[in-house]
Amino acid sequence: MKKIITFGEVLMRLSPEGNKKFKQANLLEFYFGGTEVNVGISIANFGEPVKHISCVSDDFVGDTALSYIQKFGVSTSAIVRSSRPLGVYFLEVGAVMRPSAISYNRSHSSFSDIKPEMVDWEKLLTKAKWLHWTGITPALSKGAKDTLKAGLVIAKKLGIPVSTDPTYRSGLWKYGENPKDVLNDLVSYSTIFIGGINEMNEILDTNFGYSNDEFIEASKLLMETFPNIEKVFDKIRTAINASWHKIRARMWNGNEFYETTDLDITHIIDRIGTGDAFAAGLIYGLQKYNDGKAMEFASAACALKHTYEGDVNYATVDEVTAILNGNTSGRFNR
Numbered sequence: 001m002k003k004i005i006t007f008g009e010v011l012m013r014l015s016p017e018g019n020k021k022f023k024q025a026n027l028l029e030f031y032f033g034g035t036e037v038n039v040g041i042s043i044a045n046f047g048e049p050v051k052h053i054s055c056v057s058d059d060f061v062g063d064t065a066l067s068y069i070q071k072f073g074v075s076t077s078a079i080v081r082s083s084r085p086l087g088v089y090f091l092e093v094g095a096v097m098r099p100s101a102i103s104y105n106r107s108h109s110s111f112s113d114i115k116p117e118m119v120d121w122e123k124l125l126t127k128a129k130w131l132h133w134t135g136i137t138p139a140l141s142k143g144a145k146d147t148l149k150a151g152l153v154i155a156k157k158l159g160i161p162v163s164t165d166p167t168y169r170s171g172l173w174k175y176g177e178n179p180k181d182v183l184n185d186l187v188s189y190s191t192i193f194i195g196g197i198n199e200m201n202e203i204l205d206t207n208f209g210y211s212n213d214e215f216i217e218a219s220k221l222l223m224e225t226f227p228n229i230e231k232v233f234d235k236i237r238t239a240i241n242a243s244w245h246k247i248r249a250r251m252w253n254g255n256e257f258y259e260t261t262d263l264d265i266t267h268i269i270d271r272i273g274t275g276d277a278f279a280a281g282l283i284y285g286l287q288k289y290n291d292g293k294a295m296e297f298a299s300a301a302c303a304l305k306h307t308y309e310g311d312v313n314y315a316t317v318d319e320v321t322a323i324l325n326g327n328t329s330g331r332f333n334r
Contacts, residue, residue: 008036033311042280
């Protein structure tokens with residue numbers, strides 16, 4: 001079976017138990033994640049074949065990371081190794097009016113050591129049906145950017161759908177290239193754009209507002225500027241406080257606009273990876289349903305991720321479908 005390919009850094013997350021701050025804690029819990037591998041694992045949990053491409057440390061930490069990814073059925077055969085350490089981030093989980101806080105330690109990580117010659121894109125993509133990337137990857141190093149670009153060129157040549165979440169995080173771009181120029185170049189190879197007004201304004205150098213009408217106008221301009229893009233999807237989060245959010249989504253596919261209703265998440269267990277869960281649900285849904293239902297599936301998957309500790313979404317298709325069918329009571333399944 002042809003696989004869905006995800007490409008990006010694998011990170012270790014360290015957090016105090018519960019909602020403690022680091023200065024309160026003596027013990028830390030660890031999880032593995034990273035935005036693109038989170039997407040891959042979630043899709044694998046939906047029953048789709050997935051291969052993740054990355055570079056991890058050549059030590060017992062890297063071995064453990066590979067073991068973690070493999071247990072979900074994600075292929076790691078294209079993950080290479082480096083003598084550099086695995087990237088790490090530290091998370092304090094907030095509650096109610098206190099926000100969560102993150103600190104990264106990834107500037108010289110194993111993934112930042114990756115180079116184009118380490119990945120045989122031609123071989124990998126001839127056996128692929130989808131490629132997903134995010135704006136975090138090209139921010140990490142020139143090697144990561146060049147490796148991703150090499151894959152995107154081949155994906156376009158082979159006619160493989162390419163989804164992107166072109167997240168811009170200014171603090172990550174430290175190797176000297178202009179983020180806007182890089183992201184514009186990479187976005188031009190993509191067919192599915194998963195991002196909202198902020199991302200479009202950043203890429204287009206515009207100042208569209210957040211209304212539905214301006215979202216449609218921004219999407220049209222994005223498609224005119226990057227003719228390869230076929231559909232635009234936007235996840236909208238309304239935060240009541242750190243523990244209670246509402247999620248909905250909207251889209252423009254070149255012909256029609258559609259918006260989902262709000263899903264209420266009244267007690268957030270873990271917010272990390274929820275955008276990745278949305279992207280995974282969308283990638284899965286677009287292969288199974290029409291655009292509107294695919295977006296509804298993605299929104300429900302995103303909402304469910306808020307109920308799981310750790311970076312990845314453990315939800316199955318049946319569990320997401322139950323949310324779509326209105327089963328949000330949380331009653332026992334017997």
